[in-house]
Structures are given as structure tokens and as C-alpha cells.
Amino acid sequence: MTNSLATLETHRRDLLLEAIARSAKELLRASDLTRSIPKVLEHIGLATSVGRMHMLEVDPAGPIDEGRIISHNLWSAAGISTPAGFNDARGRTMVEVGLQSWIPKLMRGESVAGLARDFEDPVRRFFELGGVKSAVAVPVFAEDQWWGLIGFDDCRSERKWSPREIDALRTLAELVGAAVTQTRRLQKFSDANRIVENSPTMLYRLSAQPPFGLIYLSQNVRRYGYDAEELLASPSRWMQLIESEYHPAIAADIKSIIEGRVDSTLLEFRLKKSDGSLVWLEGRGYAVRDEEHRLVAIEGVLNDITERKSADEKIAAMVRTDLLTGLANRAAFIERLQLAFARSQRGANPFAVHYLDLDHFKDVNDTLGHPAGDTLLRAVADRLRGCVRETDLVARFGGDEFAVLQDDISDVVGVEAMATKIGASLAAPFLIDGNQVHTTASIGIVPYDSDADGPEAMMRKADLALYRAKDEGRNQFRFHMAELDRQLRERMMLAADLHLAIERQEFELYYQPQVELESGRIVGLEALIRWNHPTRGLLLPTVFIPIAETTGSILPIGKWAIEQACRQIRLWRDQGVVPPLVAVNISAAQFKGESDLDRIVANSLARFGVAPCALELELTESVLMETTQKHKGSLERLRQLGVRLAIDDFGTGYSSMSYLRRFPFDRIKIDKSFIDDVATQNESIKIVRAIVTLAEGLGMSTIAEGVESADQVDKLRELGCDQIQGFFFSNPRPAGEIAGLLAQKLEGGHSAAGYPPPNDDAASG
Numbered sequence: 015m016t017n018s019l020a021t022l023e024t025h026r027r028d029l030l031l032e033a034i035a036r037s038a039k040e041l042l043r044a045s046d047l048t049r050s051i052p053k054v055l056e057h058i059g060l061a062t063s064v065g066r067m068h069m070l071e072v073d074p075a076g077p078i079d080e081g082r083i084i085s086h087n088l089w090s091a092a093g094i095s096t097p098a099g100f101n102d103a104r105g106r107t108m109v110e111v112g113l114q115s116w117i118p119k120l121m122r123g124e125s126v127a128g129l130a131r132d133f134e135d136p137v138r139r140f141f142e143l144g145g146v147k148s149a150v151a152v153p154v155f156a157e158d159q160w161w162g163l164i165g166f167d168d169c170r171s172e173r174k175w176s177p178r179e180i181d182a183l184r185t186l187a188e189l190v191g192a193a194v195t196q197t198r199r200l201q202k203f204s205d206a207n208r209i210v211e212n213s214p215t216m217l218y219r220l221s222a223q224p225p226f227g228l229i230y231l232s233q234n235v236r237r238y239g240y241d242a243e244e245l246l247a248s249p250s251r252w253m254q255l256i257e258s259e260y261h262p263a264i265a266a267d268i269k270s271i272i273e274g275r276v277d278s279t280l281l282e283f284r285l286k287k288s289d290g291s292l293v294w295l296e297g298r299g300y301a302v303r304d305e306e307h308r309l310v311a312i313e314g315v316l317n318d319i320t321e322r323k324s325a326d327e328k329i330a331a332m333v334r335t336d337l338l339t340g341l342a343n344r345a346a347f348i349e350r351l352q353l354a355f356a357r358s359q360r361g362a363n364p365f366a367v368h369y370l371d372l373d374h375f376k377d378v379n380d381t382l383g384h385p386a387g388d389t390l391l392r393a394v395a396d397r398l399r400g401c402v403r404e405t406d407l408v409a410r411f412g413g414d415e416f417a418v419l420q421d422d423i424s425d426v427v428g429v430e431a432m433a434t435k436i437g438a439s440l441a442a443p444f445l446i447d448g449n450q451v452h453t454t455a456s457i458g459i460v461p462y463d464s465d466a467d468g469p470e471a472m473m474r475k476a477d478l479a480l481y482r483a484k485d486e487g488r489n490q491f492r493f494h495m496a497e498l499d500r501q502l503r504e505r506m507m508l509a510a511d512l513h514l515a516i517e518r519q520e521f522e523l524y525y526q527p528q529v530e531l532e533s534g535r536i537v538g539l540e541a542l543i544r545w546n547h548p549t550r551g552l553l554l555p556t557v558f559i560p561i562a563e564t565t566g567s568i569l570p571i572g573k574w575a576i577e578q579a580c581r582q583i584r585l586w587r588d589q590g591v592v593p594p595l596v597a598v599n600i601s602a603a604q605f606k607g608e609s610d611l612d613r614i615v616a617n618s619l620a621r622f623g624v625a626p627c628a629l630e631l632e633l634t635e636s637v638l639m640e641t642t643q644k645h646k647g648s649l650e651r652l653r654q655l656g657v658r659l660a661i662d663d664f665g666t667g668y669s670s671m672s673y674l675r676r677f678p679f680d681r682i683k684i685d686k687s688f689i690d691d692v693a694t695q696n697e698s699i700k701i702v703r704a705i706v707t708l709a710e711g712l713g714m715s716t717i718a719e720g721v722e723s724a725d726q727v728d729k730l731r732e733l734g735c736d737q738i739q740g741f742f743f744s745n746p747r748p749a750g751e752i753a754g755l756l757a758q759k760l761e762g763g764h765s766a767a768g769y770p771p772p773n774d775d776a777a778s779g
């Protein structure tokens with residue numbers, strides 16, 4: 015190469031490099047390639063002094079070996095004409111224009127260069143058409159895929175392209191490829207941005223350095239009334255938009271990321287909108303680290319979860335609410351009780367639990383129907399709300415059970431006042447569906463006690479106190495008292511066992527003989543129930559009959575006793591023993607609860623073939639006192655049936671005499687309290703004498719209860735009493751022992767005038 019040629023080439027290369035540098039600037043700044051590419055072609059075209067420059071883009075989606083041209087930029091030097099069909103190749107393929115042989119080379123990244131006449135047809139013909147003498151084409155790749163080519167046509171001379179020039183042109187092609195790649199990425203990014211704009215998800219990026227300022231925030235923060243640019247201008251302000259209670263958790267999450275303990279975090283928090291209202295956000299944060307694992311930024315997404323939260327809150331509220339009344343339910347009450355308990359243990363003022371149950375609510379349901387019952391429960395809830403302060407809690411536990419947590423009490427007087435207020439409020443009549451409904455409540459109260467075992471124990475005590483309020487007559491409140499706790503528990507357990515005792519055949523009748531004083535004969539047997547309890551042993555009726563009477567178990571138990579007495583009479587008869595009269599005790603509830611007592615008795619007599627006169631029913635004065643006109647009919651029907659009737663514990667009531675006139679009894683049982691000192695006390699002697707005289711006048715016989723001594727027997731004989739019953743003669747005995755006893759006495763073990771032998775086994779009574 016001569017010096018002048020070398021100088022020329024160096025000059026051309028410098029011009030080219032300078033044009034490429036300018037083109038690079040143009041391309042890298044470009045936000046719109048369609049505007050910068052023509053300028054680039056012009057810079058390079060002028061610098062290379064070519065006739066034309068082409069930039070072709072092929073369709074990446076089409077058959078790539080056809081090279082369908084989807085854009086064609088052309089630059090022509092001044093004075094160079096471009097024939098039709100050569101200036102715009104868009105829509106045609108490289109195969110069609112004759113450049114088919116270039117496709118594989120370009121796709122492999124090779125450039126193509128040469129004199130037009132040296133190319134084979136159809137390339138040669140194509141160049142002829144355009145007046146091209148020499149040409150070079152360099153491939154352009156974008157995102158590692160063949161994108162198209164940049165072509166140079168020298169139309170003036172048969173120019174030879176030096177490898178350096180071709181390298182420079184390839185550099186240009188790489189720049190164009192990079193620009194195309196960047197434009198595509200920007201396009202994707204702006205598409206993504208548009209998606210983000212319309213989504214509830216916000217994107218953010220925080221600096222990795224304290225104070226971890228905001229360096230990017232998607233524009234859709236606008237939905238909360240903020241401007242992303244403004245927030246970015248004061249990078250630490252974002253923290254102030256988040257409610258302060260979440261700041262420690264956020265700081266802890268950032269710390270974990272900085273210390274490399276975690277690479278992602280998840281947190282729910284509330285954000286203040288510009289109008290002051292609050293939204294719930296779920297924030298995910300990810301550590302962005304460089305290749306050396308240094309934290310570069312923290313970025314992530316913020317999702318609006320307000321709707322989900324409010325749905326969650328609604329569900330949580332429903333789970334804690336009694337749906338009928340809108341009050342708190344048991345779970346919510348216990349939760350609050352636990353809090354109150356913990357607070358009082360830490361020294362806060364004490365509190366009290368009122369546990370209520372409506373008296374006879376079942377009657378409302380039974381008479382007016384369940385919808386009316388529900389209306390009543392809602393009305394009760396309203397009244398209870400009206401009785402408490404805002405800091406107290408009213409709950410419905412289900413059915414007709416309610417509870418009130420009276421918070422912040424100073425003394426027991428305030429607790430009593432609240433219970434009285436509740437009682438009075440509920441006692442006022444309710445108007446339910448046009449009916450006036452009266453109800454009352456029984457209330458068990460437990461004030462907080464620092465020695466108490468915990469909320470559960472408090473509720474058990476409240477339950478016991480409520481049980482006592484009911485047991486002692488309802489429509490009242492009772493405080494829990496420790497000394498009654500054990501007894502009540504016992505009673506409740508026995509009450510539960512009682513339900514099963516008949517089915518498990520745990521009851522048994524004992525019989526206590528009744529002796530005629532004049533003849534010394536056993537003229538009757540009082541059937542006395544015993545309970546062979548599986549763990550407590552033999553239980554006397556004084557232990558369980560009162561419980562049976564309050565729980566309603568007395569009805570099946572009483573029926574069982576009548577049936578069993580008849581069954582036993584039948585058994586004795588079948589064994590050839592002729593039993594005397596058998597007396598069975600009847601409770602008030604059997605009269606009140608079962609107006610068909612007479613039918614039960616009649617059925618039992620018939621079932622076992624027992625004559626009615628062989629059975630006596632013992633009714634106490636207290637039973638008769640509770641007997642109304644309605645029940646009197648049942649008594650009369652029993653009488654008509656032919657069973658005998660005795661009045662028990664006579665003399666203990668206030669108007670004993672009047673019962674004798676109203677009801678026709680066969681026998682009067684003089685209460686043991688008069689017999690105890692009948693041998694010594696004038697007062698008792700006078701009463702017994704009066705009763706004997708009255709009975710004689712009314713045609714009734716008399717029997718003394720609880721006779722324990724020979725002196726008592728003597729005195730009773732002297733006073734004209736007909737019969738005696740008591741440990742002196744015999745304690746109550748199991749049925750199996752009675753047949754022998756009867757045979758012994760009938761064999762003349764004692765004469766009509768003689769005293770029966772003293773009983774040696776009185777304890778078993």
C-alpha cells in the first residue's frame with residue numbers, strides 16, 4: 015500500500031469511527047428508534063461515502079429462511095438515484111429480491127462483502143438493477159436473535175472493503191442491535207408499567223443504606239391520594255404513611271435482610287390514605303444482592319388486602335357473635351374473661367361474672383312457640399344491654415343462658431346492685447307478638463378472687479352459684495360460696511347419676527314393719543327406697559329424694575317404687591306369704607307432675623294382680639299443702655280405686671286438722687317429733703291424745719312414727735294409739751328378710767298384749 019493510499023484509508027476509518035461514536039450517542043439516547051435510525055444511516059453514509067445505506071428488519075415470527083422484510087430504512091447520497099422496487103423492500107422477502115444466499119451467512123453472524131459483478135445471480139442482477147458496483151452487508155442481532163442487516167451500496171466505484179472497515183461496520187451493527195434490544199425492553203417495561211398502573215399491586219424499591227429511602231415507587235400509589243414523584247422526593251416519608259404500631263416490625267424485617275438472615279419478608283400493615291382513612295396492605299420485600307452478595311436494594315410488591323381483611327374481620331366477628339341476639343357468644347366471653355382475669359392479676363380493679371338463666375323459659379317456647387321464644391331472647395338481650403356500662407360485656411351462651419362480665423368493680427355492693435338491676439329489668443313484663451310474657455332470671459355471681467384458679471374455675475363457680483339460685487327458689491341471685499361448693503358439686507353429680515339409676519337397677523325397696531299395739535301383729539309394711547350406688551354404697555332417701563324432686567327424676571322413681579311394691583306383694587303371695595298392708599311414700603311432684611298418678615297405681619295393681627286395699631299411699635302434710643283442687647280429683651280417683659290413704663308426719667303443718675276434713679284418710683301417722691318425748695313431756699302427750707281423739711272421731715286409725723323405747727310404747731298404748739312403727743320393733747329391712755319376720759311374728763312371737771322384743775339392728779334404718 016502506498017503512503018497516500020494508507021493515509022486515505024486511515025482518514026476514512028477515522029471518519030467512520032467518529033460517525034459510529036455519534037451514532038452510538040444517537041442510538042443510546044433514543045426513546046424512538048424510528049427517528050434515530052435515519053440519522054444514524056446519514057452519519058455513517060456520509061462518513062463511508064457510499065451511495066446508499068439500507069437497514070432491513072426481518073420478521074422474527076415468519077419463516078426465517080425466507081427473510082420477510084418488515085422494515086426498510088434507506089439513505090441515499092446526493093446525486094444517487096434509486097430505482098423503483100429498490101427503495102422500499104417492505105413486505106417482500108429476501109428470497110424475492112434475490113438475496114436468498116445471504117440469509118444463512120447473516121444468520122450465522124457473518125458479513126457479506128464484494129464487487130457486484132463477482133456475486134452470482136440473482137444477487138448480481140439485483141445489484142445491476144440498483145446500479146450497485148460494490149456492496150457490504152453486516153448482520154444485526156437483537157436479544158441474541160437475528161434481527162436484520164445493514165447494507166452499504168457503493169454506486170460510484172468498485173470499492174474494496176477493508177477488514178477494519180467491516181469490523182467498524184459490525185460495531186455499528188452491534189450498536190443498532192443493542193438499541194433495538196433496549197427499545198424492546200423499554201417497551202416491555204412500559205407495558206408492564208401499564209399493567210401495574212391498573213393493578214392493585216404497587217412496586218417499590220428501597221435504598222440499601224439507612225434510612226432506607228424510597229428510590230422507586232409505581233405510579234399507582236395515586237389510588238391512595240399520593241404522588242409517586244413527591245414521595246420519591248422525600249425518600250423517608252413512606253414510613254410516616256404506615257401506622258406507627260407496625261414500625262418496629264418493619265424495622266425488624268429490614269434488619270433481618272441487612273444481616274443476611276432472610277432474603278424475603280412478608281408483613282401486613284395499615285397505610286394511611288391522604289384523606290386519613292386506612293387501607294390494609296400486604297408487603298413483600300426481597301433482598302437485591304450483587305454478585306458478591308452485597309445488599310444493593312430492597313424491593314418488593316404491596317398488595318391491597320383491605321377487602322380480604324374486612325371479610326376476615328366480618329367472619330371473625332360472626333364467629334364471636336351470638337347470631338340470634340347479636341351479643342357476644344360464649345367463646346368471645348371466655349376470651350374477654352381471660353383478659354380481665356390477667357389484668358386483675360396484674361393489679362387492675364377486680365371484676366365479677368353474673369351467670370343468668372331465665373326461669374321457666376321452656377314454658378314460653380311450649381305455649382307460644384319457638385319464634386316467640388326467640389323474640390323473648392332478643393328482648394332479654396336488649397334489656398341486659400341496658401343494665402350494663404360500656405366497659406362491661408353481655409353474652410349469650412346458648413338457650414336461655416346469658417352472662418355479664420361486670421368490669422372494674424370497687425366492692426360487692428356494686429355487684430349486688432347490678433344483679434338487682436338485672437333481676438328487676440327482666441321481671442318487668444315483655445310484649446311478645448301481642449302477648450304479655452312474664453319471666454324472671456336466676457343469677458349466679460362470682461366476683462374475681464386473686465386466689466382463684468383461673469377463668470375456667472370462675473365459670474364453674476358461677477354455674478354452682480346459679481344452680482343454688484335456682485335450687486333455692488329461682489328469681490334471685492346467689493354469690494358463689496366456697497363452703498357450699500362441695501355440697502353442690504356432690505348434688506350435681508348425684509343428680510346426673512340419678513338419671514341412670516333406674517335403668518341400671520340400682521334402687522331397692524326396704525320394708526319397715528308397722529305393729530298393732532293391741533294384738534302385737536304386723537299390720538303393715540312401709541316401703542322405703544334405698545339406692546345401691548355403684549361407688550358411694552347404700553344411700554338413704556334423705557340424700558337423694560330431695561335432689562330427685564328438684565330435677566324431676568322423682569317421677570320415674572316414684573313410679574318405679576309403686577310398681578316394685580306391687581311386684582313384691584305378688585312375689586310374697588306367690589311364695590305363700592300373706593303380706594300385710596304395704597305403704598308407699600308419694601312426693602308432691604308426683605301429684606303435680608302426673609295428674610295420672612291414679613292410672614299408674616291402677617296399672618301396677620292390675621299388672622301384678624294386687625287388690626287395691628293391699629296398698630296404702632302416704633302423703634305428707636307438705637304434699638297436701640301444695641295440692642290444689644285440680645289434684646284433689648286425682649286423690650279422689652285413688653280413693654275410688656280402693657287404695658288406702660295415709661297422712662304422714664301429721665302435726666308438723668299449720669293447718670293439719672283442716673286436711674283431715676277436706677280429704678278422707680284411712681290412717682294418721684303421728685310425727686316422730688311428738689313421739690320422741692311422749693313418755694316424758696306433757697305437751698307431746700296432750701298433742702298425741704288430741705290427734706288420737708280426732709282420728710277416732712273421724713273413723714281413722716293412728717300410727718306413731720319413730721318409736722324407739724318401751725316407755726314410748728307404754729305411753730302410746732295408754733293414749734289409745736292403734737299402731738306403732740320404729741326401731742324399737744324393727745328397722746327397715748330388705749324384702750328377703752321380711753318373709754321370715756312375718757312368719758316369726760305370726761307364729762306368736764309376741765302376744766296381743768305383749769311388747770315386741772327390742773330391735774337389735776336399728777342402725778340400718
Ligand SMILES: Nc1nc2c(ncn2[C@@H]2O[C@H](COP(=O)(O)O[C@H]3[C@@H](O)[C@H](n4cnc5c(=O)[nH]c(N)nc54)O[C@@H]3COP(=O)(O)O)[C@@H](O)[C@H]2O)c(=O)[nH]1
Nearest residue numbers: 542543554555556575599600601720721722739740741779
Ligand atoms: N317419695 C318417696 N319418698 C320416700 C321413699 N322412700 C322413702 N322416702 C322418704 O324418705 C324419708 C326417709 O326415709 P328413711 O331414711 O328410710 O327413713 C325412714 C325410717 O328409716 C325412719 N325411721 C323409722 N323408725 C325410726 C326410728 O325409730 N327412729 C328414727 N330415727 N328413724 C326411724 O323414718 C323414715 C320413715 O319415715 P316416714 O316416711 O315419715 O314414716 C321418708 O320419710 C320418706 O319421706 C319413696 O319411695 N318415695
